[in-house]
Amino acid sequence: MILCDIGNTNATIFEDGKISKISIDKFQNFKRNEKIYYISVNDSINQKLQNDKNFVNLEPFFEIDTIYKTLGIDRIANCYSIDEGVIVDAGSAITIDVMANKMHLGGCIVPGISQSLKTYENISSRLKIALNSQIQLDALPQKTADAISYGIVKPIVLLIENISNNSKIYFTGGDGEFLSRFFKNGIYDRILIFRGMQKLIEEKEIL
Structure with a gap:
C-alpha cells in the first residue's frame, strides 16, 4: 500500500515502512501502476489528481467528532x-x-x-x-x-x-x-x- 501526504512544497510518500519526500514540481510527473491513497492541502494538485483513477483522495472518507471550523x-x-x-x-x-x-x-x-x-x-x-x-x-x-x-x-x-x-x-x-x-x-x-x-x-x- 502506498500512502501520500501532499503539501504545498513537498509530497511525503509512505511505502513498505519507508518514508520519502518528493518536491511538488517532481510530483507533477509521479506515476505508479498501483493505487496511491492520499490527502492533500494543495489545491492545484487536487485538481490534477481528481480524474486519475490510480489516486484515491481519502479526505471525503474522514469523519471526526468536532465543532472546530476549517480543521485541515x-x-x-x-x-x-x-x-x-x-x-x-x-x-x-x-x-x-x-x-x-x-x-x-x-x-x-x-x-x-x-x-x-x-x-x-x-x-x-x-x-x-x-x-x-x-x-x-x-x-x-x-x-x-x-x-x-x-x-x-x-x-x-x-x-x-x-x-x-x-x-x-x-x-x-x-x-x-x-x-x-x-x-x-x-x-x-x-x-x-x-x-x-x-x-x-x-x-x-x-x-
Missing part, C-alpha cells in the same frame, strides 16, 4: 489515529490538538521554530542564529544566541504543558522529535499521519 485534513488525519491525548505536529507551523474519548476538543496554531528564527533575523542581522538544540530551560541564558533559543522554545513547551494537563502527548513533524525531549509523557511518532490514513482505510474498507 492533515490535522484530521493525525487526530484520527489517537483516541485520547494531545497531538503536536511541529513543522513550519506548530499545531496542537486535543483528543478525548475519540472527540476533538479543539486546538491552536503557533509559528514553528524555523519561522520564529526568521522573525529574529528580520529584526536584525545580529540576531541571525542557529537554534541551540541543547538549550536548557531551567536557567536563564547568559548569551544572546541562547537567549533567542530559550525565547523560542520555552513558550512552546509551556503552552504544550498547559494544554496537555499531564495527558500523553504525541509529537510528529520535523521538529517533533526535538520538542518531545522536554516531556516525560511525550511520544515521538514520525508516521502518525500515515497511521491515521491506514486506520481509515481499514475501518472504511476503502479499495
Whole structure:
C-alpha cells in the first residue's frame, strides 16, 4: 500500500515502512501502476489528481467528532489515529490538538521554530542564529544566541504543558522529535499521519 501526504512544497510518500519526500514540481510527473491513497492541502494538485483513477483522495472518507471550523485534513488525519491525548505536529507551523474519548476538543496554531528564527533575523542581522538544540530551560541564558533559543522554545513547551494537563502527548513533524525531549509523557511518532490514513482505510474498507 502506498500512502501520500501532499503539501504545498513537498509530497511525503509512505511505502513498505519507508518514508520519502518528493518536491511538488517532481510530483507533477509521479506515476505508479498501483493505487496511491492520499490527502492533500494543495489545491492545484487536487485538481490534477481528481480524474486519475490510480489516486484515491481519502479526505471525503474522514469523519471526526468536532465543532472546530476549517480543521485541515492533515490535522484530521493525525487526530484520527489517537483516541485520547494531545497531538503536536511541529513543522513550519506548530499545531496542537486535543483528543478525548475519540472527540476533538479543539486546538491552536503557533509559528514553528524555523519561522520564529526568521522573525529574529528580520529584526536584525545580529540576531541571525542557529537554534541551540541543547538549550536548557531551567536557567536563564547568559548569551544572546541562547537567549533567542530559550525565547523560542520555552513558550512552546509551556503552552504544550498547559494544554496537555499531564495527558500523553504525541509529537510528529520535523521538529517533533526535538520538542518531545522536554516531556516525560511525550511520544515521538514520525508516521502518525500515515497511521491515521491506514486506520481509515481499514475501518472504511476503502479499495
